[in-house]
Structure formats: structure tokens, C-alpha cells
Amino acid sequence: MTDAVADPISSARGQAQLTTADGIPLKTALAIAQSKARRRAFLLVLPLLAFVLITFVAPIGQMLYRSVHNPAFSDNAPALAVWFEANPTGTEPDEAAYEALVSDLRAMRENKTQGVAGTRINYDLAGSRSLFTSTARKSAKMEPPFKEAVLDADEDWADPQLWQVMRTASSAYTANFYLAALDRTRDENGNIVRVNENRRLYVGNFIKTMLLSALITGCCLVLGYPIAHLLATLPLRHSNLLMIFVLLPFWTSLLVRTTSWIVLLQSQGVVNDTLVAVGVVADESRIQMIYNQTGTIVAMVHILLPFMVLPLYSVMRPINPSYVRAARSLGATSWTAFRRIYVPQTVPGMGAGGLLVFILAVGYYITPALVGGASGQLISNFIAFHMQKSLNWSLAAALAALLLACILLLYWLYDRLIGIDNLKLG
Amino acid sequence: MADTNTEDAFVEFDRVQKSYDGEVLVVKDLNLSMPKGEFLTMLGPSGSGKTTCLMMLAGFETATNGEIRLGGKEINNIPPHKRGIGMVFQNYALFPHMTVNENLSFPLEVRGMGRDERESKVARALDMVQMGAFGNRRPAQLSGGQQQRIALARALVFDPKLVLMDEPLGALDKQLREHMQYEIKHLHESLGITVVYVTHDQSEALTMSDRVAVFDDGRIQQLAAPADLYERPENSFVAQFIGENNKLSGTVESKSGDTATVRLTDGETCQALAVSCGDVGSETLISIRPERISVAAESGPNSTSADVKELIYLGDHIRCRLNVHGNDDFVVKVPNSAGHEHLVVGEKTQVTWAVEDARALNPL
Ligand SMILES: Nc1ncnc2c1ncn2[C@@H]1O[C@H](COP(=O)(O)OP(=O)(O)OP(=O)(O)O)[C@@H](O)[C@H]1O
Ligand SMILES: [Mg+2]
Numbered sequence: 204m205t206d207a208v209a210d211p212i213s214s215a216r217g218q219a220q221l222t223t224a225d226g227i228p229l230k231t232a233l234a235i236a237q238s239k240a241r242r243r244a245f246l247l248v249l250p251l252l253a254f255v256l257i258t259f260v261a262p263i264g265q266m267l268y269r270s271v272h273n274p275a276f277s278d279n280a281p282a283l284a285v286w287f288e289a290n291p292t293g294t295e296p297d298e299a300a301y302e303a304l305v306s307d308l309r310a311m312r313e314n315k316t317q318g319v320a321g322t323r324i325n326y327d328l329a330g331s332r333s334l335f336t337s338t339a340r341k342s343a344k345m346e347p348p349f350k351e352a353v354l355d356a357d358e359d360w361a362d363p364q365l366w367q368v369m370r371t372a373s374s375a376y377t378a379n380f381y382l383a384a385l386d387r388t389r390d391e392n393g394n395i396v397r398v399n400e401n402r403r404l405y406v407g408n409f410i411k412t413m414l415l416s417a418l419i420t421g422c423c424l425v426l427g428y429p430i431a432h433l434l435a436t437l438p439l440r441h442s443n444l445l446m447i448f449v450l451l452p453f454w455t456s457l458l459v460r461t462t463s464w465i466v467l468l469q470s471q472g473v474v475n476d477t478l479v480a481v482g483v484v485a486d487e488s489r490i491q492m493i494y495n496q497t498g499t500i501v502a503m504v505h506i507l508l509p510f511m512v513l514p515l516y517s518v519m520r521p522i523n524p525s526y527v528r529a530a531r532s533l534g535a536t537s538w539t540a541f542r543r544i545y546v547p548q549t550v551p552g553m554g555a556g557g558l559l560v561f562i563l564a565v566g567y568y569i570t571p572a573l574v575g576g577a578s579g580q581l582i583s584n585f586i587a588f589h590m591q592k593s594l595n596w597s598l599a600a601a602l603a604a605l606l607l608a609c610i611l612l613l614y615w616l617y618d619r620l621i622g623i624d625n626l627k628l629g
Numbered sequence: 630m631a632d633t634n635t636e637d638a639f640v641e642f643d644r645v646q647k648s649y650d651g652e653v654l655v656v657k658d659l660n661l662s663m664p665k666g667e668f669l670t671m672l673g674p675s676g677s678g679k680t681t682c683l684m685m686l687a688g689f690e691t692a693t694n695g696e697i698r699l700g701g702k703e704i705n706n707i708p709p710h711k712r713g714i715g716m717v718f719q720n721y722a723l724f725p726h727m728t729v730n731e732n733l734s735f736p737l738e739v740r741g742m743g744r745d746e747r748e749s750k751v752a753r754a755l756d757m758v759q760m761g762a763f764g765n766r767r768p769a770q771l772s773g774g775q776q777q778r779i780a781l782a783r784a785l786v787f788d789p790k791l792v793l794m795d796e797p798l799g800a801l802d803k804q805l806r807e808h809m810q811y812e813i814k815h816l817h818e819s820l821g822i823t824v825v826y827v828t829h830d831q832s833e834a835l836t837m838s839d840r841v842a843v844f845d846d847g848r849i850q851q852l853a854a855p856a857d858l859y860e861r862p863e864n865s866f867v868a869q870f871i872g873e874n875n876k877l878s879g880t881v882e883s884k885s886g887d888t889a890t891v892r893l894t895d896g897e898t899c900q901a902l903a904v905s906c907g908d909v910g911s912e913t914l915i916s917i918r919p920e921r922i923s924v925a926a927e928s929g930p931n932s933t934s935a936d937v938k939e940l941i942y943l944g945d946h947i948r949c950r951l952n953v954h955g956n957d958d959f960v961v962k963v964p965n966s967a968g969h970e971h972l973v974v975g976e977k978t979q980v981t982w983a984v985e986d987a988r989a990l991n992p993l
Pocket of ligand 1: 649650655673674675676677678679680681682829
């Protein structure tokens with residue numbers, strides 16, 4: 204008996220390679236047989252792959268690149284770059300430095316790039332753009348000694364901070380935009396310090412964005428869980444009808460939905476009018492419910508609710524009612540059965556819905572822009588500002604990259620805590 | 630045991646009715662009482678209301694009318710978790726997010742039992758179903774038969790007086806099912822629990838139960854011990870549902886004592902035991918078990934001629950399909966005993982059966 208079992212095993216091991224009947228090695232034959240199907244499958248996904256590469260990977264790569272690369276100054280100040288190279292940080296700018304400055308300014312004037320270069324410096328040191336434009340205008344007539352000539356033109360050039368900023372900007376690659384996005388800057392000696400209290404914008408807003416998004420996610424979960432449960436337990440024909448109401452917001456324009464919240468919540472709006480009419484609040488003290496954080500939260504919860512309900516529903520629907528019944532028959536009250544048996548089985552849905560709503564909320568732009576007022580602005584509104592108004596794309600890119608990093612961090616945390624395989628999106 | 634005294638009844642259904650939609654009665658007038666320690670099986674075709682009865686007993690459905698009593702107390706208004714009834718579901722309903730140990734300690738935890746006591750009880754219950762080594766697995770990591778054992782252990786771990794099982798073996802293959810039947814029966818005997826068991830597999834019902842309640846159309850058609858059910862069906866539904874059965878329809882011509890003379894559709898008469906046929910003149914259906922008919926016997930009260938239509942060789946016996954009294958589907962089991970004469974298809978022969986084996990029942 205043992206021999207009979209051992210024999211085929213040892214012979215299989217003894218053979219170097221398994222072959223097909225024609226003598227081709229089995230692995231090769233398998234690869235040949237499968238490669239055609241694999242090639243065809245690849246051709247089918249090729250359009251999508253190209254689409255994703257062109258519309259997703261490339262722009263994001265471009266954006267990340269922009270956040271660390273800005274050649275606006277370095278391209279236009281080659282002579283200064285040489286001087287900075289030769290002299291370490293903290294060196295007092297000497298005659299050679301000013302000579303390099305003047306030669307660069309003359310070149311800028313010729314190429315009409317003093318504005319571009321000045322803007323780059325202006326990002327790090329407000330008010331220095333005009334320094335460049337005015338001094339560049341005068342640079343043609345300057346004669347040695349250049350230090351005096353330049354300082355005659357504008358004594359702000361003696362500012363050591365300015366020289367420090369030009370030093371970092373003389374290299375196209377810089378982490379300064381990330382520093383700016385984190386409310387940090389470099390002092391004259393190149394040390395990283397926090398910016399003035401009244402100019403600290405972004406870190407606080409990042410935290411506010413995260414907290415508001417968490418709050419919105421929490422609201423969506425609290426509101427969405429009972430709805431999803433109801434949908435999942437109703438007979439299919441009723442639940443399909445209700446599902447249409449859940450999906451209704453998807454069929455109306457985002458703009459219309461957001462503005463209808465304005466109609467409802469503004470101080471002369473329907474809700475306030477009703478409250479005044481009923482006498483709950485006085486006419487002078489109408490409640491401010493829009494153009495602030497409250498408005499942002501209300502409108503965003505409304506818009507993002509379906510993204511919570513759908514994954515929850517898809518997880519709840521297949522949960523067999525016999526689990527809860529089993530728990531009840533084993534002696535659990537209906538609350539215990541719900542808490543210990545039902546809820547744990549919906550964790551994948553809560554995770555998926557929570558992650559979806561949170562990530563959407565963190566990047567939401569239009570609703571806070573419309574109903575957020577001053578206090579309801581989220582980080583994406585700042586990104587939009589730098590993209591459209593201040594045209595500091597590098598800073599916008601740095602802010603966006605930090606946002607992306609935050610989301611990836613959260614995703615990683617989620618994976619560690621709950622497990623990404625525990626996610627059910629549909 | 631059929632005539633159980635209602636006073637020491639443990640589980641009692643008293644004129645229970647149930648309707649889900651207010652239009653159709655799914656359970657119509659259910660009366661049942663079972664003593665402590667009994668193994669009672671509800672057997673019946675699909676949709677006959679077995680699960681509904683079990684759910685009413687467990688407390689997941691409310692009886693529309695009538696009373697359900699457990700241990701003498703009415704339980705209609707007691708919520709399921711206070712009934713202390715163990716239940717095995719058809720799909721096992723093991724909590725997928727808990728290990729086997731956690732599944733088993735759940736009923737003990739919700740009863741506020743201490744940790745040590747819980748652990749020892751869980752270990753004992755697992756040993757009882759020979760699953761001691763699987764405590765740390767998740768249900769998804771177990772085979773169907775193993776899940777079944779865990780579900781059984783979970784229903785027993787908190788020492789319920791009554792255990793309900795709704796087709797617990799329905800998802801298992803034949804061999805495993807037979808093995809588990811034996812084990813469930815064994816547990817029932819050693820633990821002395823009362824079991825209500827639902828199945829639509831009649832051999833399962835016959836082998837496991839003390840008594841079987843045959844359900845059809847929301848009523849118990851017959852409640853009897855397995856042997857009685859097979860040998861003494863009280864109506865034609867039971868006769869047809871349990872085992873194989875030959876039917877001859879006719880009208881009652883005369884009755885004397887227990888014996889009825891029935892005029893069959895082909896004009897001949899037949900003597901039968903009057904079980905539930907009506908008075909003279911009423912329609913009846915005579916039921917005869919295939920193994921109670923002897924072939925080629927010359928004499929007897931119900932001797933008649935038969936055409937051999939088909940023979941199927943089954944080893945220990947030969948199944949003959951005959952034409953008897955115009956019925957083409959008359960089946961006779963001829964034992965394959967030594968020196969037995971074999972029939973030939975097309976041959977004419979003689980069949981006979983005893984009067985007591987022909988039961989005249991009410992036609993449904
Ligand atoms: N929740 C319900 N709502 C409405 N009708 C129901 C419900 N549950 C069962 N029924 C109906 O009640 C009748 C009896 O159902 P039940 O589940 O008790 O049958 P069963 O004997 O257990 O059948 P099976 O052997 O197929 O499990 C069926 O006609 C069924 O359609
Ligand atoms: Mg059923």
C-alpha cells in the first residue's frame with residue numbers, strides 16, 4: 204500500500220519537467236495556450252488604459268511636478284545663480300552680487316520677463332514684484348559700483364530676507380511651496396520658521412476641512428443607516444420606489460440643489476420666515492444658517508447622502524434575516540442582536556460609504572463656494588483661488604498634493620484598522 | 630403515545646390559525662400537544678406551513694388566533710429571547726464575523742454568564758458534536774457538515790428545554806445526512822431534550838421521530854408513530870405521501886362492521902378495511918401497500934387477475950407494474966427469494982391481498 208502511494212510521487216519528482224503528449228514542456232504549452240486569450244483581453248482594456256494615462260496619471264504627475272518645480276526666476280537670473288553657487292548661505296551680498304543682479308535685470312528687461320521673475324519672488328516675499336519691475340527699468344543706465352547704484356534705485360534691495368528668497372528661487376526645484384502650504388517659510392539664514400500669525404491660512408484650513416468632512420460623514424452615516432436598513436428590509440417593489448427618492452438628488456443639477464438650500468435657509472428664507480411666523484425667533488434675530496459652516500454642512504450632507512446609502516444598502520440587502528432571528532432565539536434582546544450581530548455585518552458598507560463620503564467631502568468645491576460664506580470655505584476653495592485668481596499654480600499644486608497625501612494616509616489607516624478587503628462598494 | 634394527556638403536555642398548540650395577508654389561512658386549526666422528551670417531526674410538502682408553525686413556536690411570527698403553550702404557560706406574548714428555545718436554522722445562521730467559540734458563547738454571554746463557566750460550557754458543547762479542535766475557526770472555514778454540527782452545538786449550549794430544527798440537514802449530501810440523523814437522534818436520547826423537527830424527507834422523519842405530524846394544506850393530516858403512519862394511514866393524503874401505495878377508487882356498496890365492500894370503477898368488487906370512508910354510496914379510495922400483495926396465489930378474498938406490464942430488477946426484490954382492476958400503475962414488490970418463479974412481461978397472473986391490508990379511505 205505505502206509503495207503504491209510512494210511510487211507515482213517519486214517518479215513525478217524524478218522527472219525534470221512535465222511534458223505534453225507532443226513533448227513540449229507543459230509550462231510552455233500552457234503559456235502558448237493562454238497568451239492569445241491574454242493578448243485579446245489586453246487589447247480590450249487598452250482604450251481605457253490609454254484614457255486613464257492621458258486624463259488621470261499625466262495631469263496628476265504634472266501637478267505634482269509643478270509643486271516642486273518653478274523655473275520663473277531661475278531661468279531669468281543665470282548670473283545670480285552663479286554667485287549664489289559660489290557663496291554660501293548668509294554671505295553678505297558684495298559688489299559682485301550686485302553686478303550679477305544688474306546684469307540679470309538688464310537681460311530681464313530685454314526679454315520682458317522682469318514681471319514673471321518678480322512674481323516668483325513675490326510668492327515668498329510679498330511686495331517684491333514692484334522692486335523688480337522698477338529697478339529693471341532703471342538698470343540700463345546703471346554704472347559701477349553697482350551696489351550703490353542699485354541701493355540708490357531702491358534701498359529695499361539690502362533686505363537679507365530678499366537675498367535669501369532669491370537664493371532658493373535661483374534653483375528651479377524647491378520645497379518652498381510645500382513650506383508655504385504648511386504656513387512655513389525660511390528666514391534670512393535659511394531656517395524654516397512659521398509665518399506671521401495673521402498669514403497662517405492653510406494648516407488651520409486643512410484641519411477644518413478634515414473635521415468638517417468627518418462631521419459630514421458622521422451625519423451621513425447617522426441619517427443614511429436607517430434609510431438603508433429600511434430599504435433593505437422592505438419588499439423589493441416598495442424598496443425600488445424608495446430607492447428612486449434616494450437617487451432623485453442625482454438627477455437634479457448640483458447647482459439647482461445648492462441654490463435651493465439658499466432659498467430655504469437664508470435669513471429671509473422659508474425656514475426663517477416660518478420660524479418668525481410661528482414666533483419661535485424674533486424678526487431681528489433671524490438665524491444665520493447659510494453663508495457659514497452650517498450652510499456648508501447642511502448642503503453637503505444632502506448632496507453626499509446617496510453615496511452613503513448605496514453601499515450600505517448593497518451590504519444590508521443580502522444579510523439573511525435568520526442571523527438576527529438566531530441571535531434572538533439564543534436569548535439576545537432585539538437591541539443586542541442589532542448591535543452585536545447586525546451592525547458588525549454592515550461594517551464593510553459603513554467603511555465604503557464613509558470613505559466615499561469623506562473623500563468626496565474633503566475635495567468638495569462648488570457647494571462651499573456657493574453657501575460657505577467666509578467661515579465655510581474648505582481647502583479646495585483655496586486651491587481654486589490659487590489656480591484662478593492668484594495664478595500661483597505651484598502653491599495650488601502643493602496644497603492639492605498635501606490633500607492627496609492626507610487621503611492616502613487615511614486610506615492606509617483604514618486599511619490598518621478595518622482592512623481594505625473589508626470594503627464593499629456595490 | 631398518540632393519545633397524550635394534555636395535562637403533562639410540554640408544547641401545546643391549541644386551535645392555532647395563522648394568516649400572513651389577511652386573505653389566506655396558511656395554518657388552519659392546528660392542534661398539537663407533545664410531552665417532554667419527545668422527538669416530533671413535522672413532515673409535509675413544500676408550502677404546507679411547517680416553517681410557519683415553527684416560527685410561531687419560536688416567537689418570530691404571531692399566531693393570528695389560538696393559543697401556544699410551553700410548559701403549561703401561554704407564550705403568545707413572550708418575545709423570542711425570553712422563550713429559551715434553541716433553534717437550528719436551515720442555513721445554520723452561524724454569525725459570520727465570529728469564531729466558532731464566539732458563536733457558542735454568545736447565548737451564554739447574553740445570559741450574563743461568567744467567563745470560566747462560559748468556556749467550560751462551550752468546550753463541552755463542542756466535544757459533544759466532536760468539533761473540539763475547531764473553536765478558533767470562522768464559519769466560512771468549515772464544511773457544510775461541520776457548520777451543521779456547530780449550529781447544533783450552539784442551539785444546545787445554553788441547555789434549552791426545547792430545540793427546534795428547520796430542515797437542518799437539507800443542504801447535506803445523502804451519506805452525511807444519514808450520519809447526522811443518527812447523531813441528532815443520539816443527542817436527543819442522551820440529553821433528554823424535547824425536539825420539534827421539520828423536514829420534507831419522509832425517510833428522515835420515519836427513522837428519527839417518536840411521532841410524525843403529517844402536514845398538508847395548513848392542517849395536521851395525521852399525527853402518529855412512524856410505524857402507524859406507514860401501516861395505518863388515516864386518509865388518502867397520508868397514504869400517498871408516506872411510502873409507495875396502490876390506489877383503487879370506487880364507491881362503498883355495503884358495510885358490515887369494519888369491512889366495507891367497494892364497487893370499483895371497472896365493475897368488480899373488493900373487500901377493504903373501512904378506515905375513513907363514508908357511508909354506503911360514498912366515494913372512496915382503497916390504498917394497498919405494494920409489499921402486501923402476493924402474486925400467483927390462487928385463493929383469497931380479493932383475488933383478481935393481472936396483466937404484467939413491466940418488470941424492474943432491483944436485486945433484493947423485483948418491482949412489477951401490473952394492470953389490476955383497470956389501473957395500469959399497480960405496483961407489486963416480489964421478493965427475490967430462492968426458487969421463486971419469475972414473471973414475464975405480457976403474462977397474465979393472479980394477485981391477492983388481505984382485507985386488512987386494503988384500507989378504504991376518504992378521497993381527497
Ligand atoms: N412572510 C410571509 N409572508 C407571506 N406569506 C408567507 C410568508 N412566509 C410563508 N408564507 C406562505 O405561507 C405558506 C407556508 O409557508 P411555510 O414557509 O410555512 O411552508 P413550509 O411548510 O415550511 O414549506 P417548505 O417545506 O418549502 O419550507 C406558503 O404558502 C408561503 O407562501
Ligand atoms: Mg420551510
